[in-house]
Amino acid sequence: MVISARVHYACVAMLELAIQHDDGAPVAIREITDRHGIPGPFLVQILRSLRALGWVQSIRGSQGGYRLSVDPTTITLLDIAEAIGSQEAGCRTEGKGTPIATMLQEQWDDAADASRSILGQATLSGLVERTQQGDASMFYI
Amino acid sequence: MVISARVHYACVAMLELAIQHDDGAPVAIREITDRHGIPGPFLVQILRSLRALGWVQSIRGSQGGYRLSVDPTTITLLDIAEAIGSQEAGCRTEGKGTPIATMLQEQWDDAADASRSILGQATLSGLVERTQQGDASMFYI
DNA sequence: AGATACTTGACTAAAGAGATCATATTTATA
């Protein structure tokens, strides 16, 4: 479970869209990049991936932008990390199956499962709620 | 917590040395590479790191090899992964500290801690015991 | 002496990460 910049930015973007989910207007890329110091063209790449997943919807032209197209209670950080992040490398000694390698693989899997269990509980809506409790800024209309 | 080939090989080597810990004779690199298909010169690099940590001891010359120089009950997979693996990248939005980034960082930390907790319980001696129960091969004299 | 085995430092190839750019297309609005 390696959290690359790509994954982090994807999560930031999804959270920003979740915050303005009830609002009607789409969110422009600029709004997100300005707020978080993310390189614009890089975020474009990432949003394309998110759109391909069906998680966001894009509106072109003036006043365009992006909108969340899924229920924020159903998407977790785990979903984003696994969809956007690089594929798990997989066991290198696959096929050899020495007792030691097999047992080690179990340990790595156990450790990864523990991580996944945490991230799988972190829904977008849950996190949005938390950040809005934390600081009292107003995002809702 | 990314488990690279380097970390995996280090764990394999430490476990092989732990298995023959009570035995007097040192273990040659060849024994380990043959058994696990690890590139020889690569394992040499890794054993140098392990020696620098004070975890193994090398005996040169004919009949030479490596020996564990620590108590296998005190070293865990977590210790090896953190010592041999790459440094944690650290937060990219450090200093900005937007509420979202801060909150995300907490989630990544929580997930990493969960992994660490698992790997921190896996001592070399514990794992050796498990592999020897699993298959009945005789390593002890 | 000769075989065996570790020592050391430098080196290389391939992959992945993190962007960046130029050009095209769509849409609201003045």
Next chain:
DNA sequence: TATAAATATGATCTCTTTAGTCAAGTATCT
């Protein structure tokens, strides 16, 4: 309808890390 504001797309690029390699040297046992 002209214009500005946005996204769309595909290619390219640089940097770092990872994994692996090589050659020449040194120590020790028999």
